[in-house]
Amino acid sequence: MSDTHIDVCEGGHSPEERRAFAEILSRIGDKWTVLVVGVLAHGPMRYSQIFKLVGGVSQRMLTLTLKSLERDGIIRRTVYPTNPPRVDYELTERGKTLIVPLHLLWTWAQTNRAAIEGTRRDFDHQRSKDGAAA
Amino acid sequence: MSDTHIDVCEGGHSPEERRAFAEILSRIGDKWTVLVVGVLAHGPMRYSQIFKLVGGVSQRMLTLTLKSLERDGIIRRTVYPTNPPRVDYELTERGKTLIVPLHLLWTWAQTNRAAIEGTRRDFDHQRSKDGAAA
DNA sequence: CAGCATCCCATGAGATACTG
DNA sequence: CAGTATCTCATGGGATGCTG
Numbered sequence: 001m002s003d004t005h006i007d008v009c010e011g012g013h014s015p016e017e018r019r020a021f022a023e024i025l026s027r028i029g030d031k032w033t034v035l036v037v038g039v040l041a042h043g044p045m046r047y048s049q050i051f052k053l054v055g056g057v058s059q060r061m062l063t064l065t066l067k068s069l070e071r072d073g074i075i076r077r078t079v080y081p082t083n084p085p086r087v088d089y090e091l092t093e094r095g096k097t098l099i100v101p102l103h104l105l106w107t108w109a110q111t112n113r114a115a116i117e118g119t120r121r122d123f124d125h126q127r128s129k130d131g132a133a134a
Numbered sequence: 135m136s137d138t139h140i141d142v143c144e145g146g147h148s149p150e151e152r153r154a155f156a157e158i159l160s161r162i163g164d165k166w167t168v169l170v171v172g173v174l175a176h177g178p179m180r181y182s183q184i185f186k187l188v189g190g191v192s193q194r195m196l197t198l199t200l201k202s203l204e205r206d207g208i209i210r211r212t213v214y215p216t217n218p219p220r221v222d223y224e225l226t227e228r229g230k231t232l233i234v235p236l237h238l239l240w241t242w243a244q245t246n247r248a249a250i251e252g253t254r255r256d257f258d259h260q261r262s263k264d265g266a267a268a
Numbered sequence: 269c270a271g272c273a274t275c276c277c278a279t280g281a282g283a284t285a286c287t288g
Numbered sequence: 289c290a291g292t293a294t295c296t297c298a299t300g301g302g303a304t305g306c307t308g
Contacts, residue, residue, distance in 0.1 A: 008172040008236045015189055017244075018172070022165045024243040024250070029163015031156045038142040038152070047290055055149055058282050063291065073253035084289040085288080094246060101238040102142045108235050109158040110151075112228060116158070119207035181270055192302055197271060218269040219308080 027072070032057055032065040034102060037091070040075060041099050044090035074098065161206070166191055166199040168236060171225070174209060175233050178224035208232065 027033065032054070039045065039053045051062055066089060069075045074095040080086040091099075161167065166188070173179065173187045185196055200223060203209040208229040214220040225233075 008168075008175045008233055008240055018169060019190070020247055021240055021243045022169050024247060025163050025168050025239055026165040028239075029159050029168075031160040034142075034159050034163075035152060035156050041142045051290095056153075059291070060283090060293095061281060064281090071254055071257045072250050073257075079290095082289095085291090087290060094249065097246070098242065099142055101235070101242050104235040104238055105159060105162075106142055106155055108232065109155045112231075113154055113158060115228065116206050120205055123205045123207075185270095193271070194273095194303090195301060198301090213270095217308095219271090221270060 027068065028074075028098065028102075030065070032061050033069065036062070036065050036069065037074065037095065037098060037102060040089060040091050040095070044088045047087050047089070050089060069095070161202065162208075162232065162236075164199070166195050167203065170196070170199050170203065171208065171229065171232060171236060174223060174225050174229070178222045181221050181223070184223060203229070 028037070035054045035057070036050060039050055045053070047062075047066075050066075051057065051059070054062065057065075066075065066077070070077050073092055075089050076092050078088045078090070080088070162171075169188045169191070170184060173184055179187070181196075181200075184200075185191065185193070188196065191199075200209065200211070204211050207226055209223050210226050212222045212224070214222070
């Protein structure tokens with residue numbers, strides 16, 4: 001009971017900053033984004049390779065995700081004007097700094113996944129009982 | 135140049151696990167979710183208080199977000215059957231363990247926000263030049 | 269006060285087909 | 289190979305109004 005006053009964002013949290021934080025987090029917390037950053041953490045990779053490794057992503061979403069990450073300076077896109085063309089993607093220095101925080105979240109998710117799924121089941125079961133009764 | 139082989143998720147990453155990770159991350163990386171967890175990190179709080187502090191959220195989204203967090207066991211909902219009713223929300227122990235990873239991300243966002251916005255401008259400017267040119 | 273239900277529009281996101 | 293373009297359907301999410 002002595003520590004509920006920790007803050008996620010102590011440094012100063014004007015509404016503007018909080019929204020900016022949420023916006024950035026939403027972007028990097030996006031499903032495809034984290035998977036792409038995850039596979040690129042292994043090193044530079046070509047479009048088709050990312051496409052296969054991520055698995056289940058559509059070309060459209062992969063392209064959009066890559067472009068958005070490039071726009072934010074998280075990844076770098078390098079074109080080799082050979083024929084057929086070859087395009088490499090790799091994390092920038094900025095992108096690499098994302099690995100540690102993301103890794104922490106991954107650890108959290110690993111640690112809590114089973115428990116969360118259990119809690120969900122309980123919750124849903126409880127609600128269906130509530131609904132059924134009355 | 136000696137360390138591009140770090141992995142976001144070393145512990146084992148079957149497709150199934152990677153997807154589960156992305157799913158959890160997407161949920162907790164959601165815009166309203168992080169803001170709600172952020173304000174609840176200050177301590178227990180009533181619905182209306184969260185509503186005001188988060189700012190800009192609709193009742194609908196707040197209710198949905200809170201329910202989803204409760205379902206995942208991140209927050210606890212306590213009803214005091216007074217009149218008018220009073221409902222408190224607070225982070226569970228599990229929820230509190232989220233504060234540290236989230237805080238790290240917040241730090242990352244703070245550190246990189248300005249640079250990212252600059253990069254975005256450059257990128258957009260570059261693209262508009264490309265588009266304008268032949 | 270704390271929410272649920274409904275309407276309605278904007279965006280997200282898959283599938284498919286075409287191109288440099 | 290590495291995309292772009294379009295079509296389409298599902299979901300997200302705001303606004304409003306009602307209820308215990």
